[in-house]
Structure formats: C-alpha cells, structure tokens
Amino acid sequence: MRIGDILKTKGSTVYxxxxxxxxxxxxxxxxxxxxxxLLVLDAHDTIAGIVSERDIVLALGRHGPxxxxxxxxxxxxRQVRTCTSDMPVAEAMSTMTxxxxxxxxxxxxxxxxxxxxxGDLVKxxxxxxxIETGVLRDRVIAHS
Numbered sequence: 001m002r003i004g005d006i007l008k009t010k011g012s013t014v015y016x017x018x019x020x021x022x023x024x025x026x027x028x029x030x031x032x033x034x035x036x037x038l039l040v041l042d043a044h045d046t047i048a049g050i051v052s053e054r055d056i057v058l059a060l061g062r063h064g065p066x067x068x069x070x071x072x073x074x075x076x077x078r079q080v081r082t083c084t085s086d087m088p089v090a091e092a093m094s095t096m097t098x099x100x101x102x103x104x105x106x107x108x109x110x111x112x113x114x115x116x117x118x119g120d121l122v123k124x125x126x127x128x129x130x131i132e133t134g135v136l137r138d139r140v141i142a143h144s
Contacts, residue, residue, distance in 0.1 A: 003092055003106055003116060004085035006124050012114040014105070016041045019048045023059065023075055024068040026051050037103045039115060040076050047112065049076035050103060082107045085114070093121050 016039040017026050026038055030053070037052035051072050059067040059075040067075065082105045083092050096104055096118050106114035 001089045001124065001128065002085065003083055003087045003089060003114075006089065006116055006120055007085060007106060007114040009124075010114070010116070010120055012106075014039055014112050014115045017051065017072055018043070019071070019073045019076075021072050022068065023051075023056060023070050023072060026072050027056065027068070036117070037115075039080075039105055039112065040072055045112075047080055047082070047105060047107075048073065049078045050080050050105070051076040052102065054102075080105060083116075084108055089121055089124060092116065093118075093125070096121070 015029070015033050015035050017029055019040050019042055030036065030038060037050055039047060040049040040051055042048045049072075055075045055077055056067065059070065063070065081095060081099055081101055083095065085106050085108050092104055096102070102118050104116050105112055106116060
C-alpha cells in the first residue's frame, strides 16, 4: 500500500498558514480546523516549515504568554521531511518514527498534494490487519 492510497481515502486537503502570521493566528486556525499542525508556506507557496501543537507548547515554555504574539517562523520546525504519494506506507511510518515526526507533507513534482499524520498511517495499518485477520480466519474455517 502506498501513501497515495491513503490520500484517496482521506482526501488531499492541506491546511496551511503564511510564515508572517502570528502564533495566536495559528492557534486559532488549528482550533477552528481541529488539526494538530499547519504547513507554513511562504509567499510563493513553498514549504518554509511546519508548526505543530508541540512547537507551540515548547515555545510557551521558553517565552510564556508572549509566544502568542511571535511570528510563526519563530516557533515552527524548519527541517520538514516530505514523502511522495508513491512511497510505501511502511517506509513513511519508518521515516516518521525515526525522525519523531507526527506529520508528513506529500510532495509530487514539487507540488504539495497532501499531508498525512501518524494517526492516518496507524488507522490504515489497523484496517489492513483487520482484513488480514479476516482472511486467515476464513482460511482456518474453510480447512476445518
């Protein structure tokens, strides 16, 4: 199974924020959308970073309430790992686990085509395991 298969089910909507916006605006947007991260884009729609709940909490620990008035660029993660839609799900899970990333933008031919979370991948893997279990159960019953 590939990342593109997950995007077919999940959809390819990518929520983002511009790098000059404030952390307060990012928090408001994340709450409104009920998401844990936003892709941070520059004026040319190029990925500048990603801002997550974790980034904001860490910044709150360093700066206190003043964090909310900082620009997103001051708290975001700049080193963004990406994948392609043809990457195997297992490889994406390995990449996310090794890098301790919870979100992975999907980029094909230089264009952002989606964003998957570790939750998306786990949900997909659980579905696969349920199917495998059903097939094995059916085989055992058929051979009894």
